[in-house]
Amino acid sequence: MDNPFQKPHVLMLRYGLLSILAFIVVFPLVWLALASVRPQNEIFQPVSDFGWNTFIPSRFTLDNYRTLLNGDFPLAVKNSTFVALTTVLFGVVVNALAGFAFAVFDFRGKNLLFLLVIVSFMMPFEAIVLPLYVMIRAFGWANSYQALIVPEIANGMVIFLFRQFFASIPRDFYEAARVDGASWFYIFARIAMPLSWPTIATSGLMLFLAQWDSFFWPVVAASDSAYAVVQVAIARNINFEQNDWGGLFASTNLAILLGTIPFLLIQRFYVRTLISGGIK
Amino acid sequence: MSSMKIDTLRKSFGELEILRGISLDVRHGEFVALVGPSGCGKSTLLRLIAGLEAATSGHIFIDDRDVTRLPPKERDIAMVFQNYALYPHLTVRANMGFSLKLRGDAKDQINKKVEEAAGVLGLEHLLDRYPGQLSGGQRQRVATGRAIVRDPKLFLFDEPLSNLDAKLRVQMRTEIKALHQRLGSTMIYVTHDQIEAMTLADRIVVMQGGRIEQEGAPLDLYDRPANAFVGGFLGSPAMNFIKGTMSDGAVKASDGTRLPVLSEASALDGRHVLWGARPESIVPDDNGFEGTVEVVEPTGPDTQLLVRVAGDPLVVLLRKRMKVNAGDKIRLGVVGEDTHLFDAKDGMRIAL
The missing domain is CATH 3.40.50.300 (P-loop containing nucleotide triphosphate hydrolases)
Structure with a gap:
């Protein structure tokens, strides 16, 4: 790629195009961030009047955030955090166990079951909302944390990820442990899981973001404001009577920032590969 | 234990x-x-x-x-x-x-x-x-x-x-x-x-x-x-095998070359056999059978020769250094008549 003999105008063209692309991607986010620190009445002014004002607020204010923190938003953050972390905790264990079974054991109907797992994540969630809601109602779980957490624990994509990883661990690890007297559960917990930190990190992140970003299911299953999650709280800024644009942008901004924290915490696992070393 | x-x-x-x-x-x-x-x-x-x-x-x-x-x-x-x-x-x-x-x-x-x-x-x-x-x-x-x-x-x-x-x-x-x-x-x-x-x-x-x-x-x-x-x-280089027919107490290969076996073998005349000899048992012998040297591989302690005998390749492991070149004719014998005979069909050892 980096050919030192490349003609300068080709280089210029390439970087020029890339810059435009980067601008298109980043600009809406920058605008969002800036809008959240503008006074309410100024938010849409720069849209019709594109110029330096678009980027530099005339007056910097944290009013939008202050209002947000005094309202329902902190509760929504708390709800979302609880729901997302609980889902990650149970989801990683449950899906890893399922992936382990698919990778290591031979049992009747294994291929059909695995096919169903794959189908489950190909299928749009909207297709099962209604039956799922009926089921949740029957359990008496409407408007509860269980309703938000339990249906999201088992995740076909995550099972698939774990299966692929566990299948890539040389069988000798499992067999050596069996000869040494380990039970299958011990092998799962002490051999397979400690080797799969990168997969655990990726899956945990996927489960976390799925819950952090989920909107449709919480609206359906837990409409009570006591159980409102972040995305629902964001949407509540807009309603028939009045639109709170400042609140909308500030809450969206916060949701994005909080949502990136887990990613920043675990990104070092993406670089690490633990599998090397034990095998020749 | x-x-x-x-x-x-x-x-x-x-x-x-x-x-x-x-x-x-x-x-x-x-x-x-x-x-x-x-x-x-x-x-x-x-x-x-x-x-x-x-x-x-x-x-x-x-x-x-x-x-x-x-x-x-x-x-x-x-x-x-x-x-x-x-x-x-x-x-x-x-x-x-x-x-x-x-x-x-x-x-x-x-x-x-x-x-x-x-x-x-x-x-x-x-x-x-x-x-x-x-x-x-x-x-x-x-x-x-x-x-x-x-x-x-x-x-x-x-x-x-x-x-x-x-x-x-x-x-x-x-x-x-x-x-x-x-x-x-x-x-x-x-x-x-x-x-x-x-x-x-x-x-x-x-x-x-x-x-x-x-x-x-x-x-x-x-x-x-x-x-x-x-x-x-078992053995490296591996045992040599040549197909032949028992005749007058020796193995006659396809081109008539006579390969030596133990003297008591005369009772088997007419039987189709596989003649086997280990590379280290084969030595130069002026009264032996003839072959053409194709490859000479000195390894230091010994020299490995690939000799063509009766159309088959024969590996010879020489313990002594010897002046020999590819293309040379060489006469070979077997030390202490250390040869093996196997049935040509099922490969089982023929007791001598």
């Missing part, structure tokens, strides 16, 4: 029959090597003994106890895997103590045993390292150490040296032999390397196509192979 007995053991994967009725007795403290080409079933046999695969039929006894249906951990065996299978997230100490910890031994007991085994294998200074920080030979030693800390009834080795380079392999081979002499344990060792089998084992079991071709002491097998397969499998 323990004995092991296998009784008409069979294993099939669906239609495919991997083991076709294996029976084998292993005495207390014996070192048995299972050898054979890949796909002969030797590894499958070892995995059945370990309990990693279930037998289709037949029985395995360890110390007169039928273990055929028992899971691996109830068989009291230890296995060294081809690629060592050291847990990368555990230190050498934890790797070696893994089975003891599972067994529920006390912590100081585990440490004592691990350090003892580390002493035997020269691993004391590596106990706190991780497998990724070790060289190939060190990993091999840790894998062996993991097996010996348990003091099992039976040691199983599945091609433990095949991942090492040639020089290290020879060194580790000697170490395993010394270890066996020191521990006096019963060991079963799978390898495709016949030199490993020859040097290590008290007894060699040669397998092919899911059957035992021959078993016995290494030199007995070398000197009196039961069939052409065993004769060709």
Whole structure:
């Protein structure tokens, strides 16, 4: 790629195009961030009047955030955090166990079951909302944390990820442990899981973001404001009577920032590969 | 120390029959090597003994106890895997103590045993390292150490040296032999390397196509192979074979070349045979049969010649240096009439 003999105008063209692309991607986010620190009445002014004002607020204010923190938003953050972390905790264990079974054991109907797992994540969630809601109602779980957490624990994509990883661990690890007297559960917990930190990190992140970003299911299953999650709280800024644009942008901004924290915490696992070393 | 007995053991994967009725007795403290080409079933046999695969039929006894249906951990065996299978997230100490910890031994007991085994294998200074920080030979030693800390009834080795380079392999081979002499344990060792089998084992079991071709002491097998397969499998360079017909107490090859055999062979006249001679038994002999030298390969201690005799290639290993060039005609004989005769059809040894 980096050919030192490349003609300068080709280089210029390439970087020029890339810059435009980067601008298109980043600009809406920058605008969002800036809008959240503008006074309410100024938010849409720069849209019709594109110029330096678009980027530099005339007056910097944290009013939008202050209002947000005094309202329902902190509760929504708390709800979302609880729901997302609980889902990650149970989801990683449950899906890893399922992936382990698919990778290591031979049992009747294994291929059909695995096919169903794959189908489950190909299928749009909207297709099962209604039956799922009926089921949740029957359990008496409407408007509860269980309703938000339990249906999201088992995740076909995550099972698939774990299966692929566990299948890539040389069988000798499992067999050596069996000869040494380990039970299958011990092998799962002490051999397979400690080797799969990168997969655990990726899956945990996927489960976390799925819950952090989920909107449709919480609206359906837990409409009570006591159980409102972040995305629902964001949407509540807009309603028939009045639109709170400042609140909308500030809450969206916060949701994005909080949502990136887990990613920043675990990104070092993406670089690490633990599998090397034990095998020749 | 323990004995092991296998009784008409069979294993099939669906239609495919991997083991076709294996029976084998292993005495207390014996070192048995299972050898054979890949796909002969030797590894499958070892995995059945370990309990990693279930037998289709037949029985395995360890110390007169039928273990055929028992899971691996109830068989009291230890296995060294081809690629060592050291847990990368555990230190050498934890790797070696893994089975003891599972067994529920006390912590100081585990440490004592691990350090003892580390002493035997020269691993004391590596106990706190991780497998990724070790060289190939060190990993091999840790894998062996993991097996010996348990003091099992039976040691199983599945091609433990095949991942090492040639020089290290020879060194580790000697170490395993010394270890066996020191521990006096019963060991079963799978390898495709016949030199490993020859040097290590008290007894060699040669397998092919899911059957035992021959078993016995290494030199007995070398000197009196039961069939052409065993004769060709043991020894490097391999035994030479030339097809011919018995006539006047010698083997007459297709072009009429007369290959010498023991003098008592005259009773076999007219029979189609496979004449076999080891490369090191063939020497220059002015009264012998004639061949054309095609390749000369000096290796230092000896010289290997490829000679074309009666249209067949014949490998000759000369212990003495000799001036010879490709294209030369050479007359050859066999030292001490050390030749083997096999039936041309079924390859079985013809007793002389």
